Amino acid sequence: xxxLGSLTSPYVxxxxxxxxxxxxxxxxxxxxxxxxKSRVPDANPLGKVPVLVLEDDSTLFDSRVIVEFLDSVSPxxxxxxxxxxxxxxxKRWEALADGVLYAAVAxxxxxxxxxxQKSETTIKRxxxxxxxxxxxxxxxxxxxxxCTGNAFTLADIACGVALGYLDFRHDSYDWxxxxxxxxxxxxxxxxxPSLADTAPRETQVAAAAARK
Ligand SMILES: N[C@@H](CCC(=O)N[C@@H](CS)C(=O)NCC(=O)O)C(=O)O
Numbered sequence: 775x776x777x778l779g780s781l782t783s784p785y786v787x788x789x790x791x792x793x794x795x796x797x798x799x800x801x802x803x804x805x806x807x808x809x810x811k812s813r814v815p816d817a818n819p820l821g822k823v824p825v826l827v828l829e830d831d832s833t834l835f836d837s838r839v840i841v842e843f844l845d846s847v848s849p850x851x852x853x854x855x856x857x858x859x860x861x862x863x864x865k866r867w868e869a870l871a872d873g874v875l876y877a878a879v880a881x882x883x884x885x886x887x888x889x890x891q892k893s894e895t896t897i898k899r900x901x902x903x904x905x906x907x908x909x910x911x912x913x914x915x916x917x918x919x920x921c922t923g924n925a926f927t928l929a930d931i932a933c934g935v936a937l938g939y940l941d942f943r944h945d946s947y948d949w950x951x952x953x954x955x956x957x958x959x960x961x962x963x964x965x966x967p968s969l970a971d972t973a974p975r976e977t978q979v980a981a982a983a984a985r986k
Contacts, residue, residue: 778813778824779804781804784875785872786824789841790972792844792845794968796847797851845928867928873903874907875939877907881944909952912952912955
């Protein structure tokens with residue numbers, strides 16, 4: 775299978791971490807959806823990454839669909855519990871983390887608008903979502919070793935990706951000082967090769983485009 779995506783997208787990173795944890799082989803096709811020559815719209819009408827292209831050339835998007843599919847194709851390292859109540863708890867974590875990301879990306883895009891078009895109200899509204907979301911992550915993690923209890927799941931991956939993106943694009947927001955339990959979790963996650971190997975980084979092209 776092939777994964778279309780960029781090195782800076784946190785949603786792509788989530789899919790790459792799951793592929794690594796599940797030890798699934800794939801080809802990573804770098805494609806920046808903001809580039810006018812991007813082939814992403816041919817694979818996903820919404821023009822967003824990640825897109826997973828399967829052996830029969832059918833495509834899967836978005837990241838939540840992709841990771842659930844990947845978890846089902848291999849029994850190695852189950853990341854989504856089969857028990858319905860536990861599965862919903864993991865998916866709730868994922869929705870929360872993805873929501874924080876959505877707001878974090880929105881702030882980045884807003885800040886890049888020309889001064890006259892930039893809205894401080896929009897930035898503040900999105901920053902509030904980020905701060906509330908991270909506070910709820912910290913509250914729900916509590917003193918547990920992993921987001922949903924004693925086992926590493928997709929919830930931890932989603933949470934780690936969201937916090938990693940805040941470090942990458944919002945380094946003035948010091949969530950570690952406010953939420954020491956999340957800081958501990960993030961340090962533990964950073965030791966996993968799947969997360970360490972996919973830490974967001976600017977490519978030359980991406981830096982030039984200064985997209986997200
Ligand atoms: N909900 C989607 C979000 C994907 C998304 O927004 N990806 C961004 C990159 S971080 C993108 O491709 N943006 C291009 C665009 O919006 O045109 C997912 O989880 O896959």
